[in-house]
Amino acid sequence: MVPTTTKDRSEGREEANPRTPPESRSTSGKAPKACSLSARGEPFLWGFGGSLAIGIMMILGFMTLILWNGIAAFYPKPLQVVTLRDGTLVAGEPIRTESFQPQEESPGKGDKEHGESPSAGPIPALRTLYRIGNFDLYNEDFRWVLESSVEKTATPPDLFFVERLEWGPFVGTVQSIDLAGSQIGGPSLSTNELYSAVEQAAERRAGIRSVERGDIAAVNYEMEEARLALKKAGLKYGPRSPEYQAAEKGYADRSAVLAERYRALEARAHELKSQDAKFTITLADVSGREKVQKLSDVVRMYPANLLSVFQKLRIYASRWWELLSQEPREANTEGGIMPAIFGTCVMTIFMALAVAPFGVVAALYLREYARQGRMVSAVRIGINNLAGIPSIVYGVFGLGFFAYMIGAGIDGLLFPERLPNPTYGTGGLLWSSLTLALLTVPVVIVATEEALAAVPQSSREGSLACGASKWQTVKYIVLPRAMPGIMTGLILAMARGAGEVAPLMLVGVVKLAPELPIDHFFPYIHLERSFMHLGFHIYDVGFQSRNSEAAKPMVFVTTLVLITLIAVMNAAAIYIRNRLKRKFSAGGF
């Protein structure tokens, strides 16, 4: 506190500012004539200041909550084995401990039986939430353990935390691994062997994946294209025309070739899989129930209680890398969020591309071209007004106008062969970007207008006096000078667009998109595809998933990523503004 106090004191001496602290006026020592205490309104002042304090505490508390939970979510926690009084063993990650009022002692009915005995009311008890994993064995992921029922708690070193592709994590010990027939188990199994087996399994998994998702998907894509081409020919020339007959023949040949390729690939995938299935690991939970698992289903495993800080950090980093680079699995509650990050960025960029010219053109028109009068000020009110129209209304408009009206029209004209499956006639990347562009256009217009207004009139007059045309003046004098303001407005619009979810729920965001909107198939950018979005991911994982407790870490890290994205954009806006300001302020008139 000391430095701030001194700083403030030093500033307190600058009496010039009228808004320096209230008492500064009486530092002269001469008390004013009628100074009652009520005139100073101290209690009210504290109310005012308290409000400010509450406001700041709200935001700081909120940010701390998100940062803390987001940053800590992936750090490996120790595993505990709790022996309960009734002899059951519970093993898992302790998530949190809280005090609660046991409800079973005084449920609504019980109260009447006990009569009015509030003094003998429930005594808060402590309980701890454990992530026990092993959903396939227990049918639950989490378990509350009452403090009073615990006999002892231990942290055995041989307990592993195994992250799996399916069924969530497994908490237990490793019994043995079976590497295509050679069984290694018990004490002869070293950790290094285990890790290398897991690593090899991961390679096999990647191999299978590249066949299934890469090659087979490509064949499927080509088959679909061929089918559509045939249908298109049928629609264009009629089913009895020679063109159609030719197309039919071409299709038959093509599909025969593709089917051959498909069979080969499928056989290969099958072979890889059956090979892979020979590598298994036998796990056992804390009470000895065994579970045999394909090694390639193990994403990551570690003996939680043996890790050094460095190893923990490595796991932490590898989890973040998985988050940023992988696709989601297990109904989005695990794996990565790469498609969502990608979708958010692509959508925001397209939105910026759409909003920038329109916003700037509209602002130029309002400020430079339109005759200033009642009409223009009414339009300005309208535009400011639009900034306040709820985003969901834009979503409704986007769905009804863009997707169902324009999109359906495009489908009828350009993609009749795909009907009745809509191509553009449903939500998608293009419509989402345009909807958000419409939503953010007022932000850009207002910012651009302000930037244009800040360009001194003398600059324009000078330019015109030198013989430049109006467009030359706008292009070479006005726009460059207004650039910082325009860029700021644009980036702020992007930040707003990136965080907006409600309209996107209507015009093209999905919980799981099978394909990215940009890929290696012609025409490379698929504007009609629906996509994933970080904000919607938060909503979906947090609210639609089976177990919101298990999904929480995922939601928090997604939140952190989204906030970071928005913070980076805001920071970029400030940076660009400052930089360009400096660049152009030199040549002021």
Next chain:
Amino acid sequence: MTEGASGVRRRSVRRSVLVADRIADQTIRIGGVLVIAAVLGILVFLVYEVVPLFKGGTVQARQSFALQEPPKDIAALTLDEYKVLGVTVAMDGSITAFHARTGASLHVPSLDLKGKKVTAVAKTLDRKDLAFGFSDGTVRFARVAIEPEIIPAAALPQGLTQLSDGDSTDGVSVFSVIPGDQIRKVTAKIYLSDEIQVSKTGSPIVAMDYRSAGPWDSPRRSFVTVDGQGVAALNRVVSKKNLLTGKVSEKVVSTVLPQLPQGAPVSYALLTDNSDEVYLAEKRGRVYRYNTRNPQVPVLAETVDLLPRGVELTTFGFLLGEKSLVVGGSNGWLGIFFRLRQEEAGTPDGYGLVLTRKLEPQPGSITGLDAGQRGRLFVTTDGAGDIWVRHATSQRTLLRLQPEKDRGRVTATAFAPRGDGVLALQEKGGGTFWDLSIPHPETSLGSLFGKVWYEGYPEPSYTWQSSGATDDFEPKLSLVPLIFGTLKATFYSLMFAIPIALLAAVYTSEFVHPSVRATVKPIMEMMASLPSVILGFVVALVLAPVVESWIAAVILAFVVVPLALVFAAHLWQMVPAPVAIRLEGLPKLIIMFLCVAGAGGASYAAGPLFERLFFAGNIKAWLNGGVGSAAPFLFLLLMPPVFFAMAMVVPRWPGQNPGRSAGGEERFKAAALELVRWLGLLVAAAGCSYALALLLQEAGVDARGGFIGTYVQRNTLLVGFAMGFAVIPITYTLAEDALNAVPDHLRFASLSCGATPWQTAIWVILPTAASGVFAAIMIGMGRAVGETMIVVMASGNTPLLDLNVFDGLRALSANIAVELPEAVKDGSLYRVLFLTALVLFSMTFVINTVAEVVRLRFRKRAMQL
């Protein structure tokens, strides 16, 4: 500059420059106007999508024809789903089938009723199944099944007769060309069952009703009959399949209903689908309602006259779902009755028939009723030959159809199963077919914004329930609960956010050093850039459980934090002036922080104690109304107003004004006195309000059931808090800007006249900036009205109409987000959701426009000052 020089110059302007200039000029103008038009386009588009909701139906086409062999004594007229085939069954069992649009006759074998005289006919709602009652007390069932079949175009038989464009016939079936190079073949098939002797005495059947489910060869049939001797019986056909022979044997299980009054001439009978209710009606309008829930012990539950004396009952039937009983009279009167739970009716089963909807009367007596098979559309025919298409929920008369007058009385009408066509036959063999389009019959201003008495509801209500589990669900599309939800969320969030935002703005603008302001303001603005989905998630998933287990502490915090601040202020007054001046600014703000945090911590610690003292130890039970008394909470509510009233009344005593020559000593004394006065007032106010609370409690006042009540985990309190994050920054920034825009010379003038900064802020700055501050509030309100994700996630989405702050709500915006993805394009729900968006648009538009106009005025005024 000489003329020559300028001339030279002009020539030297490159053409490309001029062209570019012109192109840019045009582009920018057109582009600018387009952008602005696009923005208006949103409004226009929303209106365009909404307007069809309020349009009635339209007649797409009308075709009149004359039947070659006019059927006599029509018992039933059936129209198929595709509106191509009409089939009449006459009382003598003869069948006439014809093309519905041209009247061209088709060959369908007649029913062989062995020449017996039919005395009663019953048909099911879909008009497929018929039951005939004969003069000898026997009953036979028939089915007219119109079966469509899709065949490829190549399989179209040769030698068909063209009927109308697209339709042709081979004399038995109708073939229609449908998209996708296919042909739809529609054929009528007739089935007839064996006789069943129902009346033991062989007395003729005078009235009957029939329900059938399942395929023809193993149906579940139930029917009610009344014979000429007034014996009413509920019969069920039990079919059993012999496993060895495969033969189906049928057995009729009859239950004789309690005896009707002697000589009651029953003319109408109705039976519900699961045969738990039987209605018998006399011509004079007397209805006997039997409760047959227990088929062994049927009860005559109610005898009631539905029509005034002198009016003859002419129409008696159910609508889809069998909850609406349509009753029509000979004077054109038409009403809908529900069977509702009515304890005061004194009926044995506690139900009673209640007239819930009175529909527009028709000019002639109501002679025919045709219920639609999707929704609550139905057609009524009157004696004058008018055919009206109506909807039960919206109580609208959608279309008034008139067949040609010169062809006599309308003898039969059929309403197309999809509600998109009406076929009417007339006495002299004339027939008319209307192709209708009634896309949104269930919506009207009344049903969207008014109270509607829905099926099964005990009273008219505002209800939103757009979809149900069963096909015969009646959609309830009242926007009132949604608008109420939006207003409720807005109100509670503004209650929380506006004081904080405004007070913080005043403090930032007037009482802290600009350097502090420069850090504080961006922090508050940072809140504005938080996506609302994050706010919603944190509040609903992280905060909601915490708040739920610490409600008492949260309520306590609302009391403790202000008290602690005021208490701290009084202590601060006692701090010697030099020290106070030194600590002014940031340190003081930090002390305030600590004060708020400490108060928060104290309320957390004292929560359980508070709960025990005020809410009988269990606040949730207390909120449910189960335990405890109302007084403690009333006391909390009364405390602030009583305190302020007393503070107004009780004067300051003389020694309290240290003013004249305030030395340190005297100042301290005055401050101490002030503190004593405050504490004294507090205690006195507490005593007073407790006494008042007790009085009010005696008078039966209880806040529970009003704006507090049963606690739900996702509730308005949380919505208000989360929305605070959205509303506070925007209101704060705008209000602070407005206060800051007040020119400094006003401050200087006020301060130099001897006003304290407090007086300056309240009496000079705030009034000057009032309109700007008002605009800030309005814009904050606009934000709260339209906020979507927070409400979706934190509010529980229950469309309720109560003020309870601990209960959920469903806002307009959340409703769109939740329901629009599943709404069928161009359906009623889809358009109603567009209407919702339009309402939202209008609400924010009004709020924002007011704000904007006020803000512009303020800006002008601030410029002039």
